[in-house]
Amino acid sequence: MSHEDCIFCKIIKGEIPSAKVYEDEHVYAFLDISQVTKGHTLVIPKQHTRNLYDTPSEVASNLFAAVPRIANAIKDTYGAIGMNLLNNNEAAANQQVFHLHLHLLPKYSEEEGFSAIWKTHADDYSMDDLQHIAQEINKNVAN
Numbered sequence: 391m392s393h394e395d396c397i398f399c400k401i402i403k404g405e406i407p408s409a410k411v412y413e414d415e416h417v418y419a420f421l422d423i424s425q426v427t428k429g430h431t432l433v434i435p436k437q438h439t440r441n442l443y444d445t446p447s448e449v450a451s452n453l454f455a456a457v458p459r460i461a462n463a464i465k466d467t468y469g470a471i472g473m474n475l476l477n478n479n480e481a482a483a484n485q486q487v488f489h490l491h492l493h494l495l496p497k498y499s500e501e502e503g504f505s506a507i508w509k510t511h512a513d514d515y516s517m518d519d520l521q522h523i524a525q526e527i528n529k530n531v532a533n
């Protein structure tokens with residue numbers, strides 16, 4: 391089920407701290423430390439898969455089932471006017487963590503579009519800041 395050396399499996403198990411946005415039986419969602427935009431969230435399956443290529447349909451279905459509610463919660467919390475869903479598969483596509491994950495990237499400006507510069511803002515947020523943002527979003531996830 392989980393892979394010993396996988397950083398995201400450790401996050402699911404609570405062995406590495408994260409700012410949790412949402413959790414259910416199959417899915418875990420937490421803030422991306424890089425916060426490319428405020429509320430930038432990663433949605434991952436609890437069952438470890440490397441990326442889309444080795445992901446069973448059922449795992450993919452359960453993963454995606456949670457995405458609209460998380461997207462709406464992010465949108466409602468900080469008034470995002472757009473959102474990109476991004477998924478990188480293999481190093482050639484810039485996959486850096488080899489546990490399947492979907493990036494939810496809220497957009498706050500009409501100008502950004504798809505061409506937004508991928509720039510980390512990790513230095514702008516403390517772990518307390520991230521926990522606060524995650525809790526704000528979590529309150530807005532519909533049941």
Ligand code: AMP
Pocket residue numbers: 397406408421422423424425477478484485486487488
């Ligand atoms: P990718 O390039 O799609 O594999 O993205 C990996 C993402 O994971 C990057 O955007 C990182 O900022 C993010 N990331 C790596 N380690 C952590 C962590 N411990 N907590 C939150 N996000 C992380």
Ligand code: ZN
Pocket residue numbers: 392393396397398399400438439488489
């Ligand atoms: Zn994993």
